[in-house]
Amino acid sequence: xxxxxxxxxxxxxxxxxxxxxxxxxxxxxxxxxxxxxxxxxxxxxxxxxxxxxxxxxxxxxxxxxxxxxxxxxxxxxxxxxxxxxxxxxxxxxxxxxxxxxxxxxxxxxxxxxxxxxxxxxxxxxxxxxxxxxxxxxxxxxxxxxxxxxxxxxxxxxxxxxxxxxxxxxxxxxxxxxxxxxxxxxxxxxxxxxxxxxxxxxxxxxxxxxxxxxxxxxxxxxxxxxxxxxxxxxxxxxxxxxxxxxxxxxxxxxxxxxxxxxxxxxxxxxxxxxxxxxxxxxxxxxxxxxxxxxxxxxxxxxxxxxxxxxxxxxxxxxxxxxxxxxxxxxxxxxxxxxxxxxxxxxxxxxxxxxxxxxxxxxxxxxxxxxxxxxxxxxxxxxxxxxxxxxxxxxxxxxxxxxxxxxxxxxxxxxxxxxxxxxxxxxxxxxxxxxxxxxxxxxxxxxxxxxxxxxxxxxxxxxxxxxxxxxxxxxxxxxxxxxxxxxxxxxxxxxxxxxxxxxxxxxxxxxxxxxxxxxxxxxxxxxxxxxxxxxxxxxxxxxxxxxxxxxxxxxxxxxxxxxxxxxxxxxxxxxxxxxxxxxxxxxxxxxxxxxxxxxxxxxxxxxxxxxxxxxxxxxxxxxxxxxxxxxxxxxxxxxxxxxxxxxxxxxxxxxxxxxxxxxxxxxxxxxxxxxxxxxxxxxxxxxxxxxxxxxxxxxxxxxxxxxxxxxxxxxxxxxxxxxxxxxxxxxxxxxxxxxxxxxxxxxxxxxxxxxxxxxxxxxxxxxxxxxxxxxxxxxxxxxxxxxxxxxxxxxxxxxxxxxxxxxxxxxxxxxx
DNA sequence: AGCACGCCGACT
DNA sequence: GTCGGCGTGCTC
Numbered sequence: 001x002x003x004x005x006x007x008x009x010x011x012x013x014x015x016x017x018x019x020x021x022x023x024x025x026x027x028x029x030x031x032x033x034x035x036x037x038x039x040x041x042x043x044x045x046x047x048x049x050x051x052x053x054x055x056x057x058x059x060x061x062x063x064x065x066x067x068x069x070x071x072x073x074x075x076x077x078x079x080x081x082x083x084x085x086x087x088x089x090x091x092x093x094x095x096x097x098x099x100x101x102x103x104x105x106x107x108x109x110x111x112x113x114x115x116x117x118x119x120x121x122x123x124x125x126x127x128x129x130x131x132x133x134x135x136x137x138x139x140x141x142x143x144x145x146x147x148x149x150x151x152x153x154x155x156x157x158x159x160x161x162x163x164x165x166x167x168x169x170x171x172x173x174x175x176x177x178x179x180x181x182x183x184x185x186x187x188x189x190x191x192x193x194x195x196x197x198x199x200x201x202x203x204x205x206x207x208x209x210x211x212x213x214x215x216x217x218x219x220x221x222x223x224x225x226x227x228x229x230x231x232x233x234x235x236x237x238x239x240x241x242x243x244x245x246x247x248x249x250x251x252x253x254x255x256x257x258x259x260x261x262x263x264x265x266x267x268x269x270x271x272x273x274x275x276x277x278x279x280x281x282x283x284x285x286x287x288x289x290x291x292x293x294x295x296x297x298x299x300x301x302x303x304x305x306x307x308x309x310x311x312x313x314x315x316x317x318x319x320x321x322x323x324x325x326x327x328x329x330x331x332x333x334x335x336x337x338x339x340x341x342x343x344x345x346x347x348x349x350x351x352x353x354x355x356x357x358x359x360x361x362x363x364x365x366x367x368x369x370x371x372x373x374x375x376x377x378x379x380x381x382x383x384x385x386x387x388x389x390x391x392x393x394x395x396x397x398x399x400x401x402x403x404x405x406x407x408x409x410x411x412x413x414x415x416x417x418x419x420x421x422x423x424x425x426x427x428x429x430x431x432x433x434x435x436x437x438x439x440x441x442x443x444x445x446x447x448x449x450x451x452x453x454x455x456x457x458x459x460x461x462x463x464x465x466x467x468x469x470x471x472x473x474x475x476x477x478x479x480x481x482x483x484x485x486x487x488x489x490x491x492x493x494x495x496x497x498x499x500x501x502x503x504x505x506x507x508x509x510x511x512x513x514x515x516x517x518x519x520x521x522x523x524x525x526x527x528x529x530x531x532x533x534x535x536x537x538x539x540x541x542x543x544x545x546x547x548x549x550x551x552x553x554x555x556x557x558x559x560x561x562x563x564x565x566x567x568x569x570x571x572x573x574x575x576x577x578x579x580x581x582x583x584x585x586x587x588x589x590x591x592x593x594x595x596x597x598x599x600x601x602x603x604x605x606x607x608x609x610x611x612x613x614x615x616x617x618x619x620x621x622x623x624x625x626x627x628x629x630x631x632x633x634x635x636x637x638x639x640x641x642x643x644x645x646x647x648x649x650x651x652x653x654x655x656x657x658x659x660x661x662x663x664x665x666x667x668x669x670x671x672x673x674x675x676x677x678x679x680x681x682x683x684x685x686x687x688x689x690x691x692x693x694x695x696x697x698x699x700x701x702x703x704x705x706x707x708x709x710x711x712x713x714x715x716x717x718x719x720x721x722x723x724x725x726x727x728x729x730x731x732x733x734x735x736x737x738x739x740x741x742x743x744x745x746x747x748x749x750x751x752x753x754x755x756x757x758x759x760x761x762x763x764x765x766x767x768x769x770x771x772x773x774x775x776x777x778x779x780x781x782x783x784x785x786x787x788x789x790x791x792x793x794x795x796x797x798x799x800x801x802x803x804x805x806x807x808x809x810x811x812x813x814x
Numbered sequence: 815a816g817c818a819c820g821c822c823g824a825c826t
Numbered sequence: 827g828t829c830g831g832c833g834t835g836c837t838c
Contacts, residue, residue, distance in 0.1 A: 007838095014837080016815045023838040046837040047817070063838050167816085801834075 005032040007061040008069060010052035011102050012045050013111065019798035020091045020098045023052075024061040028068040035069060038077035038084060042070040042179050047171035051114055051179050053102055055084055073114070074181045079105055082423045083386055089419055094808045095730070095797035096409030104384040104409070107183065108361040114179050118166055119147045121176045134161035135169060142175060184359035188259040190229040192243065194220035195251050203251060212242045217251055224611075229254065262355040262364040263373075266342030272315070276308040281451040285309065285429065289316050289392065294422045296448035298398075298439050299431045302676070303639075305453045306431040307337060310394050311344050313429065318347040318374045322391025322426075326377040327413045329400030332637055337396065338377045345375070352378025352385075380405055380413035383420060390424045393417045399436040399669050401811055410807045414439070434672040437665050437718070440711045441725040478679075480504070480688045481703045484651070487690070496583050496591045501648050501688045505592070508686075509599055509627060513645035514620060516678045517630045518671075519588045520654050522605040523547040523556065526582025528567065532575030537567060543777040549607060550586055560779045588650055589630040596628075604631030604638070617641050636673055645685045647678040652691040652699055659774055660813040661723050668698045668710050675702070722789065727764075730793040730808040732800055733773060735781040746770030746784035749804070753786075753796045764790035774814040787813075 005027035012023055025043050027035045035041065035057060043052045044067050051073055079087065083105040091101035103110070120142055131139065134157040141156050142148045154162040169175040194217055197203055207214035216236040220227065227235070233243060246252040276282050281299060288295045299306055314324040326341075328334035331353045338351035350373040355361040367373045369386040376385050380403050383393075395403065395417045403413035414430060421428035430439055430448070443450045480500055487498040497505075508515050525548040528537040537546050539557035546555040548566060555564050569576045585605045592601050602616035613634070620626040621641040629635065635642060655667045671689075679685030691699045697717075701710035719726050734749070736742035750767055757763045766789040773783035788797065797806050 010838085012837085014815065017837075021837095025838060043838085046815095048815080048837085061838080066838055171817085803833095 005029055006035075006057055006059050007066060008035050008041070008054045009056040009058070010041065010043060010054050010069075011098050012043065013051040013053070013099060014045055014048065015099060017099060018097055018802065020088070020096075022055055022098065024063045024066050025052075025069045026061070026066040027057070031069060031072065034072055036077065037081070038079045039072055040074040040078055040181065041072050042177070043067070044070065048167070049170055049177040049179075051111075053079060053106070055088070070176070071178065073179050078107065078110075080386065080388070082420070083384070085423055086384065086416070086420055090409055090411055090416060093415070093419075093794065094409040094411055095794045095806045101409050104381060105386065107365045109358045110181075112358065113182050113184065113362075115149065115182050117147050117149045117178045117180070118142050118153065118169070118175045119178060121173055132161070132165065134158060135165045138162070138165050139169060139174060142169075147178070183362050184357075186259050186357070186359035186363050189257050190254055191226035191257050192220060192229050192232050192252055192254050193223070193226035195253055197221075197251075206249070207251075210245070212236075212238045213246045213249075213251075216242055216246055220252060226255065228257075260363065260367070261360055262350040262352065262367070264338045264342040264349045264351050264354070264377075266345075266347075266349060268343050270343045272311055272344050273304070273308040276305060276312065276453070279305075279309070279453050281305070281453050282309050282312055284449070284451045285313055285427070286316065288427050289313060290320075292425045294425050294428065296418065296421070296428045296430065296442070298435060298443055298448050298450045299429055300433075300435060300450060300452040301431070302433065306396065307340060310337075310396070310429070310431065311341055313392050313394070313427075314341065314347065314375055315345045317391035318345065320391060322389050323368075323371065323373070323387045324375045324392045324394065325382060325385060325387055325390060325417075325420075326375065326394045326396065327383050327403070327417055328377065328379055329397045329402035330637065331379055332639075333396065334377050334379055336639075341375065341377070347374035348372065349375045349377065352376065352382050380411075383411075383413045383416040387424070390420070390426045392427050392429065393421045394429045394431065396431045398430040398432050398439055399434055401666070404811045408806075410810075412809060412811075415809070433676055434669050434707055435711075436669070437711060437714055438725045441715060444715075478684055478686050479703045479705065480686070481694050481699060482688060482690045483694045484690050484692050496588055496650065497595065497648075498688075498690055501650075501690060502595060504646050504648065504686055504688050505596065505628070508644075508646045509596055511645070513627075514623065514643075515628050515646040515648065516635065516642050516644050516674075517588055517592070517628065517648040517650055518632075518635060518674055519583070519585045519630060519650045520632055521547070521558075521582075521584040522549070522586065522603075522607050522632055523558075523584035524550040524586040524590070525580035526584065527580070528555070529579045529581060530570035530573065530575050531577040531579050533570060533573040535570050535572045541777065541780040543775060547584065548580060550590075551607065559775060585630050585632060589628075592628055592630065599627050600625055601628045601630060602626045604629050604635050606632070606634060620644075633670060636670065636677065638677075640677055640680070642674075642677045643680055643685075644678050647675060647685060647687050649674075649687070649689045649691075652689050652702070653693045653696065656693060656696060656698060658814060661718070661721065662810070662812055664696070664698050664714060666812065668701065668714075671698075671702055672707070675705075724809065727789050728791055728793065728809060730788045730797060730806065731785055731810045731813060732788065732797065732807075733783050733785045733805045734803055735778065735783045735805075736803070737781055739782040742782045742784045743770065743772075745801070745803075746786060749800055750786055753788075753799065756796050756799055757792075760792075760795070763792040763795065765792045765796065766790055785813075 008025050008027055009022045037054050037057055039054045041052050041054055087101040087105050091098040137156045138153050153166055157165050170177055216238050219236045247254060285297055317324050328337055334353060338349055342349040350364060355364040368376050369388055371388045376382055395414050398414045405411045418428055442448045482498045482500045505515055527545040539546055539562050541562055542557055542559040544559055546557055549556050555566050585603050589601045589603050604613050616626055617638045620629050655663045675687055679687055693699055697710055697713035734742055734745050747770055750770055757765050768787040770784045770786055773785045
């Protein structure tokens with residue numbers, strides 16, 4: 001079909017359109033030449049009127065019956081060509097609704113800043129249909145005023161009736177919606193916080209005759225961060241005068257927050273680290289930075305080396321008048337790198353997490369887009385930031401699971417960054433300590449270049465091998481592999497700590513040293529079982545046992561957080577003899593305290609408050625008051641503060657026994673990282689690995705400190721099994737409160753996908769399942785899954801019905 | 815999301 | 827018979 005004003009292909013902002021579906025609208029005569037790609041427009045959609053983003057403008061439409069665009073909401077190009085393409089690609093690649101992908105690249109929270117007003121559609125005197133009273137009042141209001149806003153309508157129709165009522169008026173064609181964009185402006189704000197006092201009792205006494213000031217002070221003292229003044233006054237229910245009085249007494253402090261809180265202060269100039277100035281890695285990267293090639297470099301090295309090379313690259317690019325984007329795996333790293341960089345490079349550096357409010361995040365979005373910001377540092381969502389002239393994209397710790405988004409679209413920042421670099425023809429640097437299997441494979445397949453400042457890391461470093469068949473200490477070696485199946489001489493409760501780990505701990509503590517013990521579960525006991533009848537205490541909502549947490553005296557579900565009191569007797573046979581199986585951080589910490597009564601042990605897990613954990617780690621780092629840290633994966637967030645003489649992996653292989661072919665990579669990467677953080681570089685600490693699988697390639701590679709050993713073994717296995725990166729996999733899950741229904745839907749879906757595949761010619765697709773998910777019941781819902789292998793999986797995935805969750809390139813299968 | 819429609823079982 | 831819950835298809 002063709003038309004005079006042309007046609008626009010749009011993504012409708014209705015939030016409910018599944019699949020990568022766009023819609024075509026006709027550009028009416030009055031908007032001819034005014035509708036351009038990237039704009040925000042108003043369109044009719046079913047019975048609704050909604051905002052939409054123009055993706056393309058053309059002379060013809062593939063659809064016969066098109067309706068006209070009503071209006072242009074925002075004249076500016078909200079999405080530039082590269083980001084339109086990136087959004088479409090993301091939706092397609094991850095089989096996600098295109099709107100979700102588009103929203104990632106748009107100003108944050110845009111939909112919240114669209115204001116609607118309503119005007120009479122026609123001068124039709126009387127509607128044919130009967131109107132509810134609230135609808136009549138609304139229509140009357142709109143007729144009188146000519147146009148009415150949502151708030152005005154709410155006033156006459158009431159809060160609940162307003163929305164539905166005005167929607168029905170629109171659906172019947174009596175009223176038209178107009179949408180305008182009101183992006184919030186930020187002019188900075190005043191923040192208030194309580195002054196620090198040693199003894200709160202003194203304040204109580206001083207303010208004894210000023211109850212309102214006291215209330216305000218108590219409220220402020222309970223807050224971790226400064227509050228905006230209006231919010232603080234509202235929360236304490238006091239006026240300006242009370243705050244002024246409190247400030248005058250020196251008990252509160254008011255500071256101004258700038259309008260650009262995202263900018264990182266870099267006043268204190270420090271030099272770029274000299275070490276990398278003439279390194280091979282920097283030489284390599286330098287040669288491609290000047291070109292327009294979308295080359296990919298896998299930069300292998302320690303944090304200090306990587307950061308230094310990032311800084312040199314960023315400096316180079318910024319001098320060239322272009323922007324740099326750095327994607328960090330977590331907010332902590334993002335903040336640390338931003339501070340570090342701003343002191344070393346002459347550039348306007350912004351850190352995404354510093355923009356907290358909607359207004360601030362929108363201001364940052366604009367600044368990135370206008371180019372007032374040279375460098376943007378953030379976590380995975382930053383990969384969609386609207387850089388106007390990108391010169392380099394850096395993904396730090398590319399192997400980290402933090403780069404994978406956990407809701408739709410379940411994108412991986414490394415993968416998105418790679419596409420972004422291609423689209424904007426700039427260089428991509430993937431930095432890593434322990435590359436992901438995928439990135440290592442890309443090097444093998446010549447899709448990226450490996451540069452490393454430690455070439456030796458690429459070849460096996462022979463280590464004295466310990467005898468895994470016995471539990472006698474091996475001489476010399478700094479890596480001990482303890483086979484827990486044979487380690488009969490365990491000490492402490494539950495056989496948690498082997499003789500070897502015990503000896504190592506004893507030696508370290510005797511020498512006033514420090515140790516870190518890694519346990520991948522929190523709590524005291526994993527499973528509680530009745531000795532009389534065998535009853536297992538499980539979560540009522542999930543198919544998993546409740547974990548005892550002795551500290552908090554609670555039984556906890558680690559999946560859904562269900563909690564109940566620890567039992568005294570079995571609910572079935574009333575037997576009182578209960579057996580506790582398995583262990584977590586609490587049990588290990590307890591065992592260490594028991595074995596070494598003079599040691600000072602602290603736990604690092606999510607059972608403890610962030611503040612307490614920070615304090616414990618900082619005490620450990622200073623060597624004051626804490627000698628042993630026992631923690632979960634949460635340890636890894638503390639970086640080099642964990643430096644110690646000993647790292648004990650209490651159980652290396654819990655993850656490896658799950659039916660999850662991605663588990664070895666995860667376990668390997670996590671343990672390698674911990675190892676690097678704790679035992680560090682050259683001076684090296686000791687590593688004791690307790691395992692039930694001493695011959696697994698993960699444990700072997702850890703013992704040999706040889707990552708290539710791991711990749712060779714892992715890649716060989718994955719190739720033999722037809723797994724990623726040789727063949728992509730996608731996971732689709734369906735959950736329902738009724739198990740049989742979920743199973744039936746999964747069966748039906750499989751048949752439907754097979755029918756589609758059969759109709760198409762030679763699709764590379766293999767469907768496994770349906771099978772109950774590894775965790776069959778979650779929060780009262782039964783989960784069934786399909787695994788789809790092959791490159792064409794994403795062609796059929798959008799056909800899945802409502803209620804399915806799709807994860808393309810999952811990083812775990814549980 | 816929101817609406818229409820068709821399929822059920824549960825009720826008048 | 828008819829009411830209503832639930833699943834499903836559709837929106838250029």
